[in-house]
Amino acid sequence: MPAPEPSFDELYREVIIDHYRRPRNHGHLNGNAIHVEGMNPVCGDEIRIDLVADDQGVREIAFDGQGCSISQASASMLTSEVKGRSVASARDLSRAFKAMLIDGALPAGELGDLVALEGVAKFPVRVKCALLPWNVLEQGLTQAEASAPTGENHA
Ligand code: ZN
Numbered sequence: 001m002p003a004p005e006p007s008f009d010e011l012y013r014e015v016i017i018d019h020y021r022r023p024r025n026h027g028h029l030n031g032n033a034i035h036v037e038g039m040n041p042v043c044g045d046e047i048r049i050d051l052v053a054d055d056q057g058v059r060e061i062a063f064d065g066q067g068c069s070i071s072q073a074s075a076s077m078l079t080s081e082v083k084g085r086s087v088a089s090a091r092d093l094s095r096a097f098k099a100m101l102i103d104g105a106l107p108a109g110e111l112g113d114l115v116a117l118e119g120v121a122k123f124p125v126r127v128k129c130a131l132l133p134w135n136v137l138e139q140g141l142t143q144a145e146a147s148a149p150t151g152e153n154h155a
Contacts, residue, residue, distance in 0.1 A: 019076035025083065026062065033062075043125070
């Protein structure tokens with residue numbers, strides 16, 4: 001007999017656990033990467049994001065941290081989805097993700113694996129876990145824009 005089809009909840013849980021156990025883009029970036037850190041004292045989550053972004057977009061991104069599966073999976077998904085996007089597009093994604101979790105907005109198609117975190121919206125305490133990496137990302141994008149090359153040749 002074939003195994004029963006997993007429910008959406010189970011599928012989502014598998015996606016979250018997969019990102020938690022096999023985090024994407026995990027580690028640190030050296031060189032001229034920007035480093036930003038944040039924490040969620042309610043849960044004890046810590047997230048550090050390293051990124052390299054310029055007018056061509058988010059070229060490199062990595063994260064490190066510790067905490068619950070929601071915070072770490074959200075960070076892993078974030079790096080997967082944001083890498084290669086323009087800074088504006090990364091901010092749009094952050095807005096769409098927050099709208100889903102805070103306002104209960106329908107997930108936009110572009111959210112990818114992040115849709116798996118939709119159910120977190122029902123648990124306000126866990127929403128802080130899921131949003132932590134995004135708040136850190138936004139700080140990093142702001143710093144990247146502030147220090148973006150102006151096109152002058154400093155060589
Ligand atoms: Zn947490």
